[in-house]
Amino acid sequence: MTDELFVVEDLTVTLPTSRGPVDVVKDVSFTVGRDDTLGIVGESGSGKSMTALAVLGLLPPGARTSGSVRLDGRELLGQSEGELRSVRGNAISMVFQDPLSSLNPYYTVGLQIEEGYRAHRGGSKRAARQVAIEAMERVRIPDAARRVDDYPHQFSGGQRQRIMIAMALCCSPSLLIADEPTTALDVTVQAQILELLAELQTQTGTGLIFITHDLAVISSIARRVLVMCAGDPVEYGTAEQVFSDPRHEYTRTLLDAVPRIDDEVML
Amino acid sequence: MTRYVIGRLGGVVVILLAVCLFTYLIFFKLSPDPAVMICGKTCTPDRIDSIRDVLGLNQPLLTQFWEFLRGIVAGRDYGTVHCSAPCLGYSFQTNESVWNMLTTRLPVSITVAVGAAVLWLLAGVAGGLISAIKQGTWWDRSAMALALTGVSVPNYVLALVLQYVLVVKLQVLPFPAAPAFADNPVLWFESYLMPWTVLAVGYACLYARLTRANVIDTLAENFLRTARAKGLSRPLILRRHALRPALTPITTIFGMDFAGLLGGALITETVFGLNGIGKLAADSIAKNDQPVIMAVTLLAAFFVVVGNVVVDLVYTALDPRVRVTSS
Ligand SMILES: Nc1ncnc2c1ncn2[C@@H]1O[C@H](COP(=O)(O)OP(=O)(O)OP(=O)(O)O)[C@@H](O)[C@H]1O
Numbered sequence: 001m002t003d004e005l006f007v008v009e010d011l012t013v014t015l016p017t018s019r020g021p022v023d024v025v026k027d028v029s030f031t032v033g034r035d036d037t038l039g040i041v042g043e044s045g046s047g048k049s050m051t052a053l054a055v056l057g058l059l060p061p062g063a064r065t066s067g068s069v070r071l072d073g074r075e076l077l078g079q080s081e082g083e084l085r086s087v088r089g090n091a092i093s094m095v096f097q098d099p100l101s102s103l104n105p106y107y108t109v110g111l112q113i114e115e116g117y118r119a120h121r122g123g124s125k126r127a128a129r130q131v132a133i134e135a136m137e138r139v140r141i142p143d144a145a146r147r148v149d150d151y152p153h154q155f156s157g158g159q160r161q162r163i164m165i166a167m168a169l170c171c172s173p174s175l176l177i178a179d180e181p182t183t184a185l186d187v188t189v190q191a192q193i194l195e196l197l198a199e200l201q202t203q204t205g206t207g208l209i210f211i212t213h214d215l216a217v218i219s220s221i222a223r224r225v226l227v228m229c230a231g232d233p234v235e236y237g238t239a240e241q242v243f244s245d246p247r248h249e250y251t252r253t254l255l256d257a258v259p260r261i262d263d264e265v266m267l
Numbered sequence: 268m269t270r271y272v273i274g275r276l277g278g279v280v281v282i283l284l285a286v287c288l289f290t291y292l293i294f295f296k297l298s299p300d301p302a303v304m305i306c307g308k309t310c311t312p313d314r315i316d317s318i319r320d321v322l323g324l325n326q327p328l329l330t331q332f333w334e335f336l337r338g339i340v341a342g343r344d345y346g347t348v349h350c351s352a353p354c355l356g357y358s359f360q361t362n363e364s365v366w367n368m369l370t371t372r373l374p375v376s377i378t379v380a381v382g383a384a385v386l387w388l389l390a391g392v393a394g395g396l397i398s399a400i401k402q403g404t405w406w407d408r409s410a411m412a413l414a415l416t417g418v419s420v421p422n423y424v425l426a427l428v429l430q431y432v433l434v435v436k437l438q439v440l441p442f443p444a445a446p447a448f449a450d451n452p453v454l455w456f457e458s459y460l461m462p463w464t465v466l467a468v469g470y471a472c473l474y475a476r477l478t479r480a481n482v483i484d485t486l487a488e489n490f491l492r493t494a495r496a497k498g499l500s501r502p503l504i505l506r507r508h509a510l511r512p513a514l515t516p517i518t519t520i521f522g523m524d525f526a527g528l529l530g531g532a533l534i535t536e537t538v539f540g541l542n543g544i545g546k547l548a549a550d551s552i553a554k555n556d557q558p559v560i561m562a563v564t565l566l567a568a569f570f571v572v573v574g575n576v577v578v579d580l581v582y583t584a585l586d587p588r589v590r591v592t593s594s
């Protein structure tokens with residue numbers, strides 16, 4: 001397993017609360033290979049986002065972590081802020097749930113893509129702008145050369161998420177973490193974004209961690225699945241294993257909650 | 268955009284006219300007879316009549332108001348005296364042209380307002396920003412406790428304490444004399460230092476609390492998490508992503524506060540004996556000098572109303588979300 005791109009071992013995240021420290025992620029382990037997709041599922045509050053944020057050192061103040069997180073064999077957990085900064089948006093990128101609030105309303109989308117690129121690659125403003133336009137074209141924003149100077153509120157929800165993806169991919173990361181990237185979007189747009197992610201992944205070979213509470217989405221995109229429940233990793237295996245032969249009671253409950261097509265016909 | 272501006276300026280004129288009429292009614296209709304006041308103690312009915320005639324007090328109220336407005340735009344004649352535009356009449360007390368009184372005193376009020384604004388913006392915004400970044404530390408707690416105290420200290424108390432300590436006891440500052448800047452820059456600065464400080468303290472405390480709250484709110488925004496996830500440096504995140512959203516709403520409040528001050532800082536100017544619009548207002552009210560009261564009220568209204576428009580335009584330029592919908 002030494003050639004795995006991304007390895008998480010026994011990751012535990014402890015957050016301070018008014019009732020003392022709470023383990024919101026407990027002994028989670030998984031691996032993601034190159035060109036591989038891991039799905040993390042679990043209901044709200046099960047610790048999916050905290051797992052993702054821990055990887056980049058973006059946890060709330062006061063959080064403690066233990067275990068190991070390695071990218072290409074390089075340990076990330078407990079690294080200095082400076083070390084982590086060189087990884088964020090560069091080797092590992094993240095796309096968040098709500099694209100409108102995740103973009104700064106005061107700046108053009110172009111600037112917000114450029115600044116990430118320049119933080120890691122440097123170079124002139126003009127070169128970065130060209131990168132931003134190309135990144136927007138790659139996620140199929142029509143008329144990108146003009147729209148690069150527009151503000152986030154001038155785009156549709158789906159377009160905003162495409163811009164977030166463009167932003168995340170502009171430094172060609174080896175791992176992309178998408179934390180419920182389609183939850184805030186309506187169903188047809190969801191499908192388009194999923195398609196786009198899958199397509200970009202085949203083009204770039206980026207490893208993908210896809211976080212969702214929607215099992216239907218997971219089954220269409222992920223090769224391996226991690227099921228979380230209240231911070232515990234309750235099931236981990238290939239998608240076929242987990243869906244055809246769920247070993248854990250909790251996974252079965254989740255699977256039962258997925259609406260079937262024949263259910264919809266009944267309506 | 269141009270249409271928007273023209274519309275707003277039209278609104279300004281309407282509001283100012285309304286303020287004019289209202290002030291006119293209050294001060295010329297409900298106050299004691301100006302003719303009797305001007306005439307003084309040794310007065311004959313004949314003289315009162317001729318004064319009324321010169322001031323146009325025998326005409327219907329609306330005609331008088333119209334004459335007043337026309338005087339501002341085109342000038343007017345009082346008997347044989349011509350009052351050239353913009354004519355706001357003459358003081359009942361000193362017979363000085365009210366327009367001249369305003370223009371000689373306005374620079375003092377502007378100096379007071381600008382100096383105080385610079386002080387309170389620097390102190391308030393910097394203090395609030397540091398507090399927000401060091402949220403929960405002893406610095407934050409003591410700064411905010413100080414700010415709470417500062418807001419509640421009345422201006423005149425602060426002014427008197429400062430004067431007593433700095434001028435009377437320690438003698439490090441002269442008593443404010445407000446000389447022209449060109450004559451004696453050092454004395455000019457020393458004279459204004461206390462008024463600036465007194466005015467600035469309250470605002471600075473208020474702005475520190477506002478800035479702190481806004482910055483803390485902004486630091487919790489999702490787009491800040493995005494900025495960190497992009498690998499931007501902390502100074503860049505603060506400067507670009509936190510400061511601008513946090514400070515933009517403060518510009519609005521600042522514009523209104525500053526415009527209000529241009530109309531005269533009544534207490535501060537009076538306590539420090541500065542001949543600004545505020546002191547003029549206080550004096551004219553004490554002596555019921557109606558043309559002056561009228562002019563001072565109008566001037567204050569003018570600054571507030573125009574300030575409002577300027578603030579909206581500036582906000583439109585600062586916030587892209589507003590920019591698009593208004594054009
Ligand atoms: N700042 C915080 N301080 C303390 N506890 C927190 C904080 N943020 C989240 N939590 C807790 O951590 C746990 C895990 O939260 P997390 O955001 O990882 O859930 P999630 O699986 O991403 O849920 P969702 O699907 O709603 O996004 C939750 O129980 C939550 O209450």
Ligand SMILES: [Mg+2]
Nearest residue numbers: 048049050179
């Ligand atoms: Mg989450």
